[in-house]
Amino acid sequence: MGKTLFERIWDAHVVAQDEGAPAALYIDAHLVHEVTSPQAFATLRERGLSVRRPDKTFATMDHAIPTRLPTSPGEQSPAGQQVKAESGTERGGGSLNSVDMALWPEDAATQVRTLRQNCAEFGITLFDIEGDIQGIVHVIGPELGITQPGMTIVCGDSHTSTHGAFGALAFGIGTSEVGHVLATQCLMQKKPKTFAINIEGALGTGVTAKDIILAIIAKNGAGGGVGHVFEYRGAAIRQMSMASRMTICNMSIEGGARAGLIAPDETTFDYIRGRAYAPTGEAWERAVAHWRTFQTDEDAVFDREMTLDASALAPMVTYGTNPGQGAPVTGRVPKADDLEDEAERRSLQNALAYMGLTEGQPIEGQHVDIVFIGSCTNSRIEDLRAAAAIAKGRRVSAHVEALVVPGSKAVKAQAEAEGLDRIFSEAGFQWRGAGCSMCLAMNDDKAGEGKYVASTSNRNFIGRQGPGSRSLLMSPIMAAAAAVNGRVIDVREIL
Amino acid sequence: MMQPFTNLTSTALPLRAENVDTDQIIPARYLTAVTQAGMGDGLFSWWRYKRDGSPNPDFVLNQPQYKGAEVLVAGRNFGIGSSREHAVWALTQYGFRAVISPGFADIFYNNSLKNGLLPVRLPEEIVNRLLDLIEEAPQTTISIDLENQTIALPSVSGEQWTARSFDIDPFRRWCLVRGFDELDYLLDKDKQISDFEASATF
Ligand code: SF4
Numbered sequence: 001m002g003k004t005l006f007e008r009i010w011d012a013h014v015v016a017q018d019e020g021a022p023a024a025l026y027i028d029a030h031l032v033h034e035v036t037s038p039q040a041f042a043t044l045r046e047r048g049l050s051v052r053r054p055d056k057t058f059a060t061m062d063h064a065i066p067t068r069l070p071t072s073p074g075e076q077s078p079a080g081q082q083v084k085a086e087s088g089t090e091r092g093g094g095s096l097n098s099v100d101m102a103l104w105p106e107d108a109a110t111q112v113r114t115l116r117q118n119c120a121e122f123g124i125t126l127f128d129i130e131g132d133i134q135g136i137v138h139v140i141g142p143e144l145g146i147t148q149p150g151m152t153i154v155c156g157d158s159h160t161s162t163h164g165a166f167g168a169l170a171f172g173i174g175t176s177e178v179g180h181v182l183a184t185q186c187l188m189q190k191k192p193k194t195f196a197i198n199i200e201g202a203l204g205t206g207v208t209a210k211d212i213i214l215a216i217i218a219k220n221g222a223g224g225g226v227g228h229v230f231e232y233r234g235a236a237i238r239q240m241s242m243a244s245r246m247t248i249c250n251m252s253i254e255g256g257a258r259a260g261l262i263a264p265d266e267t268t269f270d271y272i273r274g275r276a277y278a279p280t281g282e283a284w285e286r287a288v289a290h291w292r293t294f295q296t297d298e299d300a301v302f303d304r305e306m307t308l309d310a311s312a313l314a315p316m317v318t319y320g321t322n323p324g325q326g327a328p329v330t331g332r333v334p335k336a337d338d339l340e341d342e343a344e345r346r347s348l349q350n351a352l353a354y355m356g357l358t359e360g361q362p363i364e365g366q367h368v369d370i371v372f373i374g375s376c377t378n379s380r381i382e383d384l385r386a387a388a389a390i391a392k393g394r395r396v397s398a399h400v401e402a403l404v405v406p407g408s409k410a411v412k413a414q415a416e417a418e419g420l421d422r423i424f425s426e427a428g429f430q431w432r433g434a435g436c437s438m439c440l441a442m443n444d445d446k447a448g449e450g451k452y453v454a455s456t457s458n459r460n461f462i463g464r465q466g467p468g469s470r471s472l473l474m475s476p477i478m479a480a481a482a483a484v485n486g487r488v489i490d491v492r493e494i495l
Numbered sequence: 496m497m498q499p500f501t502n503l504t505s506t507a508l509p510l511r512a513e514n515v516d517t518d519q520i521i522p523a524r525y526l527t528a529v530t531q532a533g534m535g536d537g538l539f540s541w542w543r544y545k546r547d548g549s550p551n552p553d554f555v556l557n558q559p560q561y562k563g564a565e566v567l568v569a570g571r572n573f574g575i576g577s578s579r580e581h582a583v584w585a586l587t588q589y590g591f592r593a594v595i596s597p598g599f600a601d602i603f604y605n606n607s608l609k610n611g612l613l614p615v616r617l618p619e620e621i622v623n624r625l626l627d628l629i630e631e632a633p634q635t636t637i638s639i640d641l642e643n644q645t646i647a648l649p650s651v652s653g654e655q656w657t658a659r660s661f662d663i664d665p666f667r668r669w670c671l672v673r674g675f676d677e678l679d680y681l682l683d684k685d686k687q688i689s690d691f692e693a694s695a696t697f
Binding site for chain 2: 015016018020021022024026035036038039042043047049052063064105107108110111114150156157158172173174175176177179180183184185186187188190192221222223226227256258287290321322324343344346347350440441442449459461462463464467468
């Protein structure tokens, strides 16, 4: 019997396998950010350990950092939150390359300083906010060519699954495990099961990768993939750009999976070629030949399998407080009585009470207060181009605050070179610096109490985008359409 | 060195909710710390405090009959969402030593084991039965015997509850019982790791 792509990568990385114990798995690339690493470095220091492979470890700052600077102390940030400013210096927005951290909230500044100190002490490459390369860790890894097929990649962040789009086994780990990988370049892992997700057919106009993954999660539930690694396969996947593949793999974790994988092909190799960390010359040829072997054999058997017809999908919107609670924009919020399972019913009723939505209401027409285009799910240049095409020549609705947060400085620069920033600004969107921003609202980008956020991010949990925030997850074009209409509409009506 | 876990007898707190995510267990604003301290105060913060910061008396954690409970019983799919180990630190700092649920998210499950917090998977109907029992009689104690992998309710008569066994992988149980840190295990593999690195072509 043949092997699946997952098994191929797994088998190539088992360093030790003692009976009754999880495997010790070798890690090829370890990505680090400011929020989940300080306690791991502290453990190393306490125990007198060094970082085993600083050359395989890369750090950046993205979660806690501001995506714009206050122009004056105490200024209101657009989403109604007070921007804390400590010094009296007046300061323009614009480039964040030279950063006056005195204007930052103290705790974010402390995390950034701690990361700098840890990287300097342990000899780790840091892509600092004061340099030209910085952004959401899952955007810059691929962008720099660090992410390559056949690798194992980990990060103290659940959306590490994004890198699976390149045929790399990539998953999130906790802070203790960050310490294990720093010290030993290995991780104790129980072998997950495999789950093939076949996506056949072609996507219709206005339907995107985001809608595919939201549909998969709506079908399987937020816990449907627990203990499994998804492999996305089929015609729809093969036709997709790397950006779209990353959007899908990114939200594998929302489907409960340990990781998501897509077998590498010419699209993958074309994307990697020429990037900073990509092999060159003869090494490139050898690498590509090696990468081509990371496929699932025809006779390989998956533990579970499902099939989805992409051509039957409509744009998706979530109405609840977990990513499995989503419906087509053409549909309605379900009624509790229609659900058979008691726990699902309770879950729906609690979610709707928090969301202020009613059973059976149509998705289309739902009021929106804030629009957030960004996050590691949908902040790449392709996402911004698609959203800008909707924004162009239109105006953000008078009651809506809309922000666009590029995934990295490189995405920002590219967008500005293409004039996307002007399109957004003219339409009334705010144009920000790179970071996680309102995806998790650790910085000042917070939606206010009770506000509806049309968001391209990945999580609609209670309070995720700010205390009392109500997230409606959707694709970038759906979010842009919501911004200019002030309510959720089917983007296909205005394409 | 992790706190060893062998036996635990305690009252339990019923959290009748499914898909409890790590943002509910500990919201992002508590993640700004660079140490592990202070997480207990943030536990279930959205539910536990009103917006003005005062305790929400309707939330089970604030109800006096459940004070001191070291076991948390929750609905299916506990700990979904982010990889933040802060969620586990919040639970252990508050005083929980075991969580019983029909199922856990993978990363949360792994993080728990590294901090001496025992995640116990039981079939949903049994978890629902437990929730009923501890809601009806909050003084009910639960006894968890990790070595023998059983859960008993000493004060509840046999008709309503008989001891149940639960599954846990033997290596994980071994680590928990001894308070053994996986990092030591990996550090011991230094030779194999070096050999692996030497033989790697990519
Ligand atoms: S953008 Fe959101 S989901 Fe992605 S890494 Fe940042 S906080 Fe996590």
